[in-house]
Amino acid sequence: MNDALDVALRLLVVFGVFLVLPLVIGQTEHKVMAHMQGRLGPMYAGGFHGWAQLVADGVKFAQKEDVVPAGADRRIFQLAPAVALLPYLLVLVAIPIGPGEGAVGEVVDAGLFFVLAVMGVGVLGSLMAGWASANKFSLLGGLRTAAQLLAYELPMLLAAASVAMAAGTVSLPGIVEAFEWWWLPWQIVGALVFFTAGLAELQRPPFDMPVADSEIIFGAYTEYTGLRFALFLLAEYAGIVVLCGLTTVLFLGGWQGPWGADGLGWVWTLLKTAVLAFVVIWLRVSYPRLREDQLQKLAWTTLVPLALAQIALTGIVKVAIQ
Amino acid sequence: MTLAAAAPYGFLSPTGVEVSFLLVGLVTFAAALVTVTTKQLVHAALWLVVALGGLAVEYLLLTAEFIAWVQVLIYVGSVVVLLLFGLMLTKAPIGRSPDADSGNRWAALTVAVAAAATLVWVVVDAFRTQWIDLDAPQGTTAVTGAMLFQHWVLPFEALSVLLLAALVGAIVLSRKADAKADAKADAGTGGAESPADAAGPADKERQR
Amino acid sequence: MPPIPGSGLAKGLAVTLRTMTRKTVTAQYPDVQPELPPRTRGVIGLFEENCTVCMLCARECPDWCIYIDSHKETVPAAAPGGRERSRNVLDRFAIDFSLCMYCGICIEVCPFDALFWSPEFEYAETDIHELTHERDKLREWMWTVPAPPALDAAAEEPKEIAAARKAAEKLAAQQATEAATEAEATEAEASKAEPGEGEQ
Structure with missing residues (x-):
């Protein structure tokens, strides 16, 4: 019984984090993006510097009519947002934020594989939305999503494999345990490849060709309104949380830091995740969107060779130090 | 075989894991059936996701965690995405496609049943009344890795070579087609050069 | 020397980061009133005491958004034995600001200085008909017309x-x-x- 309570409590906490962190990142994005463009961003909702803007947005989304186009494949259309969102919730369960059993939702033996596998499923939601909307822009968005996923899944996996090789385990807490500071220069290429490929999988700018609003409206999400649309947006921001958390755990040493790895380890994890999330926003503000062919070229001619080189380097160093 | 119903293990008093294994198996089987019988192409692909996901759950129930996640990663995450990508490139309509039916369905059924029967026979014949003790994990990553790279390293490498051959073959095929098309295109433009000169600049533009 | 590859990317990041640390340029309008330059074209005020109903403004208006009605009155002779004079009396002067394109031609063309620019701009209405300002309203805008800017010292x-x-x-x-x-x-x-x- 105690076990069940424990599990329920952990899941509840993870669910809370899942609901709160994406909103925090969304609000940060509002503000950071605004200031990077010389604006102020939301200032009214909630009184103090518009802190409740996203809550207000949520209320607005909830009030909107939930429209399903007449020609759409109804059930798949309605199911798609859930398919897009749930995997990130599942992934969040497996990301450790501190040392020990207490700081992870659920220890998964093959955590790395679990995380990457489930993240890949999330894209199915976009594909379902793109196809079921009965809209040419949605279909184009879906196609681009699929092409992008196929291109960037490979370098992401290779980069993750490199760090798994270095640590000698595929368990996420195990990888952090094995982390040493000199892994940072050793795995830096892998980290960059992983982060870039992750950005592309999330369809974040500058890799947002599948939802390029100026040419295909909003890609696969064109026909969505109200709560279902909000769920897709939430999935994007939950994806940022997951990507930044994963990069922290895999490449930045998670809870390991100069001071107090024991008690305040989770602060380090959150801090690193927050910095990475800031970088995600920063990249969005700074760079123009990559064209479709540039996207594919970047993945196949730059990221894949870099990831392979990283694996080779990891292997050589690993053998050398043993 | 009759011993199977007797002690120490038996299927007369199934445990929770066994019951859920059976139920998930039924769901997987049903999803697989719908995959091949539905007339809506994209639905077939999505039911395939359910079937493959069900298989992954079965692996999990057998405590083969690593295989389960790889199943999800490769099949659900990549193969089905590729399938959907292909389907989106076709004219797959929303709703039923009446011509999505094959005259070979009886042949396919025969092959499927034969393959299933063979597999079942092989498995039953190989393992008979052996039972897996599921209390301790049997298929952890460490165990799988050790098995794969110690006992089965030769088949593993052979498979790698096979995949590499397939990869190279695909490249060769696509390049050949490309080269032919290029040659054809070159010939086409070469032949059209003089009439294009005679035609106005507008036509030239169009040819480009 | 060719630029280091990727230096452009870093430059882009630097630009956005620098902008973030600077003060924003957002004007928080309803809370803070904007500081408008003296020649702002907000609304047109009518100094009707100066108006002689010459109709030049209405005729020059490219949008035909100025409406003027008037009648003639005879003024008795000022001195005994003098001639009676006739005078135009303004009945209606209205500007339809839903049509007006703020070109300012009417103000330029007025020979008697009866029309002026005022910087007031907050006169949005929910009904488009309300945007036709009659002479009393136009007269009210006159109070908001700023004094003309001082001349240049060497002018x-x-x-x-x-x-x-x-x-x-x-x-x-x-x-x-x-x-x-x-x-x-x-x-x-x-x-x-x-x-x-x-x-x-």
């Missing part, structure tokens, strides 16, 4: 002031000569009287 004197000054100088000169002749006269009288006094 030529305005004609009106030059004319007024000339007139004033003329008057002063005239008064001065009058005063001088008067003084001479009194002096002469005084000198006439002086010997008499000396005689005393």
Whole structure:
């Protein structure tokens, strides 16, 4: 019984984090993006510097009519947002934020594989939305999503494999345990490849060709309104949380830091995740969107060779130090 | 075989894991059936996701965690995405496609049943009344890795070579087609050069 | 030397980061009123005392958004035996700001300085008909017209002031000569009287 309570409590906490962190990142994005463009961003909702803007947005989304186009494949259309969102919730369960059993939702033996596998499923939601909307822009968005996923899944996996090789385990807490500071220069290429490929999988700018609003409206999400649309947006921001958390755990040493790895380890994890999330926003503000062919070229001619080189380097160093 | 119903293990008093294994198996089987019988192409692909996901759950129930996640990663995450990508490139309509039916369905059924029967026979014949003790994990990553790279390293490498051959073959095929098309295109433009000169600049533009 | 690959990317990041640390340029309008330059074209005010119903503004308006009605009145002769004069009296002067394109031609063309720009801009309405401002409203806008900006130090004197000054100088000169002749006269009288006094 105690076990069940424990599990329920952990899941509840993870669910809370899942609901709160994406909103925090969304609000940060509002503000950071605004200031990077010389604006102020939301200032009214909630009184103090518009802190409740996203809550207000949520209320607005909830009030909107939930429209399903007449020609759409109804059930798949309605199911798609859930398919897009749930995997990130599942992934969040497996990301450790501190040392020990207490700081992870659920220890998964093959955590790395679990995380990457489930993240890949999330894209199915976009594909379902793109196809079921009965809209040419949605279909184009879906196609681009699929092409992008196929291109960037490979370098992401290779980069993750490199760090798994270095640590000698595929368990996420195990990888952090094995982390040493000199892994940072050793795995830096892998980290960059992983982060870039992750950005592309999330369809974040500058890799947002599948939802390029100026040419295909909003890609696969064109026909969505109200709560279902909000769920897709939430999935994007939950994806940022997951990507930044994963990069922290895999490449930045998670809870390991100069001071107090024991008690305040989770602060380090959150801090690193927050910095990475800031970088995600920063990249969005700074760079123009990559064209479709540039996207594919970047993945196949730059990221894949870099990831392979990283694996080779990891292997050589690993053998050398043993 | 009759011993199977007797002690120490038996299927007369199934445990929770066994019951859920059976139920998930039924769901997987049903999803697989719908995959091949539905007339809506994209639905077939999505039911395939359910079937493959069900298989992954079965692996999990057998405590083969690593295989389960790889199943999800490769099949659900990549193969089905590729399938959907292909389907989106076709004219797959929303709703039923009446011509999505094959005259070979009886042949396919025969092959499927034969393959299933063979597999079942092989498995039953190989393992008979052996039972897996599921209390301790049997298929952890460490165990799988050790098995794969110690006992089965030769088949593993052979498979790698096979995949590499397939990869190279695909490249060769696509390049050949490309080269032919290029040659054809070159010939086409070469032949059209003089009439294009005679035609106005507008036509030239169009040819480009 | 060719640029280091990726330096452009870093430059882009630097630009956004630098902008983030600077003060924003957002004007928080309803909370903070904007500081408008003196020649802002907000709304047109009518100084109807100056209007002679010459109709030039209405005729020049490219949008035909100025409506003027008037009638003639006869003014009795100012002096007995003089001629009666007729005068135009303004009945209606309205500008439809839903049509107006704020070109300012009416203000330029008005020969009697009856139309002025005012910087007021907050007169949005929920009904488009309300945007037709009648003469009383246009007269009200006059109170918001700022004083004309001071002339440049080296600028030529305005004609009106030059004319007024000339007139004033003329008057002063005239008064001065009058005063001088008067003084001479009194002096002469005084000198006439002086010997008499000396005689005393």
